[in-house]
Amino acid sequence: MGLMGIVFGLAPAIGPTFSGWMVDSFSWRYIFGLILPITMIVLVISLWTIKNVIPQRRTPLDILSVVESTIGFGSLLYGFSAAGNDGWLSGNVIIAILIGVVVIGLFGYRQLHIMDPLLNLTPFKARNFTLGTLVGCGVMAAMIGFEIVLPMYLQIIRGLSAIDSGLSLLAGALVTALMSPIAGMAVDKYGAKRLLVIGMSILTIGTVPFAFVTTHTSIVAIIVLYAVRTFGISLSLMPASTLAFAAAPMNLMGHASANNNVARQIASAVATAVLVSVFANVTKVNMPTKHLLTVDPLAYKHGAFDALLSGYHVAFWLTALMSLIGIGLALLAQERSVTESVSDNAASTDHTIATEQA
Amino acid sequence: MILFGIILGVIGLFASFVYGRKNSWRAVGTIVFGLLLIGSVTAIVGNDTHHWAMHRSTTRQQTVIKASKQTRHGPLLLAVKLDHAGHDKAYVYKTSGNQTKHTNPETTRVRVCQNGKANSAAIMTTKRHEWQYSRLGKIMFAGLRNNHELIYNNVGYSVPSTWHVLTIQHR
Structure with missing residues (x-):
């Protein structure tokens, strides 16, 4: 799971750096152009290399x-x-x-x-599956949404180029690569709940300062605080999956995985949309009138920057709130051993399926 | 020191909370490193928003300048108006090396006075007001690279009586 964490955590973390380099060196279209052949190669290789690990049965669509x-x-x-x-x-x-x-x-x-x-929701009857999925949603939302908004701040307010803003986030990506295997080993030994609680706490502490950024905040401070956030994310993202899947019944693992993935993808998409729209609305409300642009362009510029900053502040506060809720959810998780939770839930789910068939 | 505090705080908080064996040591470690992390983060925010451990300082510099343009009416100091009201002007001048430069209207307050003498040199006096770290601040916030942050510049032009100040509208 630690190695999985490197893939899941590092890929989105390195995204801004990579896309910044692509945008500055070539064109934004190349980002999609480069991904296409990689996806096709992975698709072809997966036909031979990925094997079914759970029993298959035909189900009508x-x-x-x-x-x-x-x-x-x-x-x-x-x-x-x-x-x-x-x-x-x-x-x-x-x-x-x-x-x-x-x-x-x-x-x-x-x-x-x-x-x-199409999507069997039975795994949500297991408390830890629901909590693990919800915390995972919170982490994804706090990670993806934030990674959209922070480069906007670095480029619009600080005037950094796409590649410089991407490079500012590189230290965070390296922290993810370093911490994911350590988190994986710690989960095996101490359980997911402990890591989730501390991970979400560190994520919250690392996010709050962004709600106070100014037009002159030290870029070094931003790099370090962003790395603190990714430290927290590394401790939470994969343990949230571990918590969820350990509680899911083995015979419904396929549906559990689908539920978990759907929830995470929707959470990150909705969070991104919400953060960007909240940012846009707060900025629009605080933006000075266009008339000022002709009368006093410098005053307009100051007003526009203040409006943008207030938009970023609200977006960052929302991200901090998401991770704060994540701490609460992590605290509600039950600390049980993996085998115990699987057998408990497998038994209850078998009963549910038997009832359905009857 | 603050950056070191953040790194130590994060690693210590993680290590003591996750790997702490005895409950008492785990609690002590979590509290100590948690406070270190929160304290360091608060200090960074305070430094950024309220200039903690910094004080205002002013440096003064005098430069001999040349007119932006020579006309048959005399030397000109050009002021380029950026707005209709005339609050924001960029003053254009030449250095002794004949390089054309201008003031930044965003960060500069300008005052022009004619010194009453026809043959004296034109002097530009720049007073730079900036945030500077105290001795403790230099140690605490080392590495943040935000020392000498500009607050504003006061520029005073003292030009001979033969000079004219011409304001033009920027297009």
Whole structure:
């Protein structure tokens, strides 16, 4: 799991540095162009190298579930993304979010009441699976959302180039690479809860100072504080998965993995959309009038920078709040041994399946 | 020292909380390193937002300057107006090496006076107001690279009576 942590943690952490170099050296289009052949090579290699580890069985595809999940999650993400331009009170945004919530509700209801659900939600009955998934969502949201907003601050307010802003985040990526295997060994010995609590605490402590950044904050301080954040993320990201999967029944491991992945992806997408839209709205509200640009351009510039800073402050406070909630959730997790939790839940799930079939 | 405090605080907090065997030592380590981390982070924020361990200092420099332009009416000191109200002006001058330079209207307050003499040199006096670390601050915040942060510049031009100050609108 520690080695997995390097992959999951290092890849997003090194993303800003890599894309900064690509944008400055070539064009933003090359970021996608370079990923495409790598993805294709991985796809081809995986056909021979990745083996099935859990028993396979044929299940019918529930078309209505596919439609509901597409409309529900798509609409919700659209609503959150559109809020950045249209504002939270726009009819467009409210309707999209409402449709998203209602359709996801219907999707969830359907998954709990059909024989072969697209996404079996039964693993969520295990307390630690739910908590582990939620903490994982919090970490992903705090990591991905923050990595979108921080380079914006470095480039817009501090005037750094794309590659310089990316390089500022490189130390954080190296900390992730260093700490993930250490965290993996510590989880094996001391359990996931201990690491989650301290990891989320360090993440929160490392995030709060960003809510006070100014136009002249030391770049060295930003690099070090960002590394503190990634230290906390390394201690939380993979242990959150360990906590969740240790509590999931073996016979539902495939669904548990799907649930965990879907939840994390949605959390990071929604968090990014929310952070960017909150940033955009707060900035828009505080921005000086365009008239000032012609009357007193320097005063306009100062006002615009203040407006942008207040947008960043609110976005960073929200990220700190996400990790703070993560501490609370981590504290609620039960400290049980892996085998104990698996057998407990496997028994209860077998009972659930038997009931369903009856 | 603060940067060292942050690194030590993070590693110590992790090590004592995760690897601490005896509950009492674990608690002591967590509290000590937790306070060290929070204290260091607070100090960085305080230094950034309230200039903790810094004081204002002023340095004064005098330079002989040349006119931005020579005309048949006499030497000119050009002031380029950036706004309609005329609050923000950049003053253009030449150094003794004939390099054209201008003041930064964002950070500079300018005062022009004619010294009443026709043949004296034109002098530019720059008073740079900046944040500077105290002796303790230099040790505490070493490595942050934010010493000598500019607050604002006061520039005074003392030009001969033959000079003219011409304000033009920037397009």
